[in-house]
Amino acid sequence: MRCAAAFLALLLCLYWTVAQGESGGLTGNDITQTEVQSEILGVKSTSDQTNITPDIWAELKELRDMVIEHRVELRNSKSKMEKLEQEITAIQTRLTASESKNAVLESKMTDSENVVKELQSENTELESKINASENVMEELKKENTDLQSRVTASEDKTTVLEARMDASENEVEELKRQNADRPKVAFSLGLTDDGDIGPFNTDITLKFSKVFTNFGQVYSPTTGVFTAPVRGAYYFSFTTMDSRNNAFRNVFLYHNDKRVLCSTNNSANGYEGVSNSLVLQLEKGDVVYLVLPAGDSVFDDAADRTIFNGFLLFPL
Known part of the structure; x- marks a missing residue:
């Protein structure tokens, strides 16, 4: 124990x-x-x-x-x-410091996320703008294609017009050349201011002394003869008046020594006129003139009642 x-x-x-x-x-x-x-x-x-x-x-x-x-x-x-x-x-x-760092990182991460969201929003807007720009570009491309087509068509038309213009200019130049080569032939004449001419005992060649126009100097007032400068077709016309009563009035148009046209009128009243015209084919050097037969007369004064006209239609 x-x-x-x-x-x-x-x-x-x-x-x-x-x-x-x-x-x-x-x-x-x-x-x-x-x-x-x-x-x-x-x-x-x-x-x-x-x-x-x-x-x-x-x-x-x-x-x-x-x-x-x-x-x-x-x-x-x-x-x-x-x-x-x-x-x-x-x-x-260390944990406290890490938590502080984590808080800072979370704040930065939040800011970054906000920035990312803003960037995403801006990117969306940019994509919309880009899409709109692409649509505008497509429209502009279409319009440009249409314009190019129209320009091409216009250029083709311009080319055709230029070709036609060149052809027309060539034709004009040819006509100018031909016109330059073709002699200028035309005359318009009045007989006299002295009143009655005739009647005479023989046929006479009427000498038209009043020269209105005489291109090419093809008519001679001294001889009363028109001389053809080139071979061609010529147009002639004349009008005569007689002051006598109850008398025949005749005027003949001669080609060289051949009478080709006669104007005749017989009236009981004086101061009656007669007109005539024709186209002649003349060789170079051929002559045309008006002849007053014996026993007939014509009348002319300042009113130019008796006239003689002629011009070259075209060379042959």
């Missing part, structure tokens, strides 16, 4: 020692082997008094070693705990 009480007292001492170490009251240096031995000796003296067996001493030694080992492990555990606390503090500091 006493052994059990002593063993219980020893266990209580060991428990108190461990409790003091955990609470910081004792350190590993405060409890020495001497103190433990003194406690054991105290217990030993008591056990000697109570006749405790030697095995208890071995158990007590083992218990002592266990206590020391636990205290060392406890001291190591505390050191590790302090290191862990420091590491945890450092990790918390």
Whole structure:
């Protein structure tokens, strides 16, 4: 019974020692082997008094070693705990800094997302504008194609017109050349301002002394003869008047020595006129003139009642 009480007292001492170490009251240096031995000796003296067996001493030694080992492990555990606390503090500091960085990054990310949304909106607007521009370009291409077609057609027409213009200009030049080569032949004449001419006993050639026009100088007022300068077709006309009453009035047109036209009129009243005209084919050098037969007369004055005209229609 006493052994059990002593063993219980020893266990209580060991428990108190461990409790003091955990609470910081004792350190590993405060409890020495001497103190433990003194406690054991105290217990030993008591056990000697109570006749405790030697095995208890071995158990007590083992218990002592266990206590020391636990205290060392406890001291190591505390050191590790302090290191862990420091590491945890450092990790918390890094975590706080990381959270701050994450907050900044989230803010930047939000700003970037807003910028991306704005850019997407602008891109959509640009795409719409590009589509509209492409549509306008297509319309302009169509209009340009139409204009090119019209321009091509206009150029073709212009080419045709230019060709026709060239042909017309060539024709005009040819006509000008022909006209330049063709002699200018035309005359218009009045007989006289003296009144009655005739009657005479023989046929006479009428000499028209009043020259209105005489292009080419083809009519001679001295001889009363028209001379053809070129071979061609010529037009001639004349008008005569007689002042006598109840008389025949005749005028003949001659081609060379051949009478080709006769104008005759017989009137009871005086101052009656007669006209005639024809086209003759003449060779170069042929002559044409008017002849007043014997016994007939003509009348002319400032009113130009007796006239003679002629011109070249075209060369042959």
